[in-house]
Amino acid sequence: MLAFKGFWTKKRLVGLGLGQFLSLLITSTGFSSSELARRGINAPTSQSFLNYILLALVYGGTMLYRRTPLKAKWYYYILLALVDVEANFLVVKAYQYTPITSVMLLDCWAIPCVMLLTWAFLKTKYKWRKYLGVAICIGGLVMVVFSDVHATDRSGGSNPLKGDMLVFAGATLYAVSNVSEEFLVKSADRVELMAMLGFFGAIVSACQISILERNELKSIHWSAGAALPFFGFSLAMFMFYSLVPILLKINGSTMLNLSLLTSDMWTVVIRIFAYHQKVDWMYFLAFAAVAVGLVVYSIDDKEEDQNRADVADEEVERSKRFDEEDGLQNQGQKSIAGSSGSGETYNKNDSASSIVENMDNVANKKLGKNTLEKRF
Numbered sequence: 001m002l003a004f005k006g007f008w009t010k011k012r013l014v015g016l017g018l019g020q021f022l023s024l025l026i027t028s029t030g031f032s033s034s035e036l037a038r039r040g041i042n043a044p045t046s047q048s049f050l051n052y053i054l055l056a057l058v059y060g061g062t063m064l065y066r067r068t069p070l071k072a073k074w075y076y077y078i079l080l081a082l083v084d085v086e087a088n089f090l091v092v093k094a095y096q097y098t099p100i101t102s103v104m105l106l107d108c109w110a111i112p113c114v115m116l117l118t119w120a121f122l123k124t125k126y127k128w129r130k131y132l133g134v135a136i137c138i139g140g141l142v143m144v145v146f147s148d149v150h151a152t153d154r155s156g157g158s159n160p161l162k163g164d165m166l167v168f169a170g171a172t173l174y175a176v177s178n179v180s181e182e183f184l185v186k187s188a189d190r191v192e193l194m195a196m197l198g199f200f201g202a203i204v205s206a207c208q209i210s211i212l213e214r215n216e217l218k219s220i221h222w223s224a225g226a227a228l229p230f231f232g233f234s235l236a237m238f239m240f241y242s243l244v245p246i247l248l249k250i251n252g253s254t255m256l257n258l259s260l261l262t263s264d265m266w267t268v269v270i271r272i273f274a275y276h277q278k279v280d281w282m283y284f285l286a287f288a289a290v291a292v293g294l295v296v297y298s299i300d301d302k303e304e305d306q307n308r309a310d311v312a313d314e315e316v317e318r319s320k321r322f323d324e325e326d327g328l329q330n331q332g333q334k335s336i337a338g339s340s341g342s343g344e345t346y347n348k349n350d351s352a353s354s355i356v357e358n359m360d361n362v363a364n365k366k367l368g369k370n371t372l373e374k375r376f
Contacts, residue, residue: 011250014250015247015250015251015255016259016294016295018243018246018247018250018259019247019251019255019256019258019259019260019294020259020262021243022240022243022244022247022256022259022260023259023260023261023262023263023266024263024266025236025237025239025240025243026240026260026263027263027266027267027270028232028233028236029233029236029237029240030095030103030263030267031229031267031270032047032229032230032232032233032236033047033092033095033229033233034095034099035229036095036226036229036230036233037095037096039225039226041216041220041226041230042093042096042216043209043213043216043217043220044088044089044090044092044093044213045085045088045089045205045208045209045212045213046205046209046213046216046217047088047092047230047233047234048085048088048089048092048201048205048234048237049202049205049206049209049234050231050234051198051201051233051234051237051238051241052081052085052197052198052199052201052202052205053198053202054198054234054235054238055194055195055197055198055199055201055202055238055241055242056195056198056199056201056202057198058194058198059191059192059194059195059198060195060198060199062191062195063191063192063195066191068189068192070188070192070196071187071188071189071192072184072187072188072192074196076180076184077184077193077196077197077199077200078200079180080177080180080181080184080197080200081196081197081199081200081201081203081204082200082204083173083176083177083180084173084177084197084201085201085204085205085208086170086173087170087171087173087174087176087177088170088237089170089208090166090167090169090170090173091103091107091166091167091170091171091174093166094163094164094166094167094170095163096163097159097160097162097163097166098159098160098162098163098164098167099160103163103167107167107171107174107260107261107263108137108138108171108257108261109167109168109171109172110171110172110174110175110178110257111134111137111138111175111254111257111258111261112134113171113172113175113176114175114178114179114253114254114257115134115254117175117176117179118179118182118252118253118254121179121183122179122182122183124252124254126254129296129297129299130254130297132296132297133258133293133294133295133296133297133299134254134258134293134297135293136289136290136292136293136296137258137261137289137290137293137294137297138261138293139289139293140261140285140286140287140288140289140290140293143282143285143286143289174257175253175257178244178248178253178256178257179253181193181197181244181245181248181253182248182249182252182253185245185248185249186248186249190245190246190249193245194241194242194245197241198241244256247259254297255294255297258290258293258294258297259294261290262287262290262291262294265286265287265290268287
C-alpha cells in the first residue's frame with residue numbers, strides 16, 4: 001500500500017507544478033507549429049533558431065559577467081547542441097504531415113528511452129513504484145489513442161505515417177538530449193549549460209538554415225498571422241529551455257518527460273475553450289490517469305532522498321574520523337621530533353657511520369673472496 005504521509009513536501013510540489021507549467025509551454029509550441037504548418041510555412045529549424053539566440057545572449061552574457069571557467073568540456077556542448085537541434089527539427093517537421101494530437105501522443109516514446117539511458121549511463125536505479133507510475137501514465141495515453149482513433153483531426157495530415165516516424169526519431173533524440181542535460185546540469189552549471197547550448201545551437205541552426213531553408217524563408221509572406229506564431233514559438237521555447245534544467249536537477253529527466261505527457265490533455269482543454277470543439281469523455285479519464293501516475297512516480301522520492309542523506313552523513317562522519325586520526329598521528333610525530341631535540345643529528349651521524357661500516361664489510365668480503373680464488 002502506498003504511503004502518502006509526508007508526501008506534499010515543498011520539493012515535490014515545486015516539481016509537479018513546474019512540470020505542468022513546462023507542459024503548458026510545450027502545448028503552446030505545438031499549437032504555434034500547427035498554425036504555421038496550416039499556413040504553409042515549412043521552416044522548422046528557423047523556428048528554433050531565435051530560441052538559441054536568446055539563450056546565448058541572456059545566459060552567455062551572465063557567464064561573461066561572472067568570468068567563470070567552463071566546468072565541462074566544450075565539445076560535449078557541441079554534441080548536445082547537434083542532437084537538440086535535430087530533435088527540434090524532426091518534431092516540428094512532423095507537423096507538416098500529421099496533426100498536433102498525434103505528435104503529442106507519440107512523444108511519450110521518449111519516456112522508455114530516457115529510463116533506459118539513465119539506467120545505462122547515469123546508473124539510476126528505479127524501484128517498482130517508479131515503473132508503476134510510468135505504466136499508469138502511459139495507460140492514460142493509450143485511452144487517448146483509442147478515443148482519438150475515429151477523430152476527424154487524426155486523419156487530417158497529408159502523410160500521417162511519415163509524420164509519426166519523424167516524431168519517433170525526434171522523441172529518441174529528445175531522450176538523449178534530456179539525459180545529457182541532466183548529467184551536465186548536475187556536474188556543471190545551469191547557466192553554463194544554457195549559454196553553451198544556445199551558442200552552439202545557434203551555429204548549428206544557422207548552418208542548417210543556409211542549406212535547407214534559405215528558399216523557404218524568402219517565400220514567406222510575413223503578416224501578423226505568420227509572425228505571431230513564429231515568435232511566440234521562440235519565446236515559449238526560451239522559457240521552456242530556461243526552466244527544464246531546474247526540474248532536471250530536482251526530479252530528473254524521467255519526471256520531466258512524464259510531466260510533459262499532460263501536454264496532450266492541455267491540448268484538449270484548449271480545443272474545448274478556445275476552439276469550442278467537443279472531445280470524448282475518455283480524455284478526462286486519461287488526464288486523471290496521467291495525474292495519478294505522476295503522483296505515484298513521485299511518492300518514493302522521500303525514501304530515496306533519505307537514503308542519499310544517510311550516505312552523505314556517513315561520508316561526512318568517515319571524513320571527520322579520518323581527519324581526527326590524521327591529526328593525532330601528526331601530533332605524535334611532532335612530539336617525538338620535539339623530544340629528540342639535538343638527537344636528530346646524532347641519529348643522522350649513526351646512520352652515516354652504519355652505511356660506511358656496511359660498505360667496508362662488503363669490500364672486505366670481496367677482497368677475501370678474491371684472495372681465496374687466487375690461493376686455489
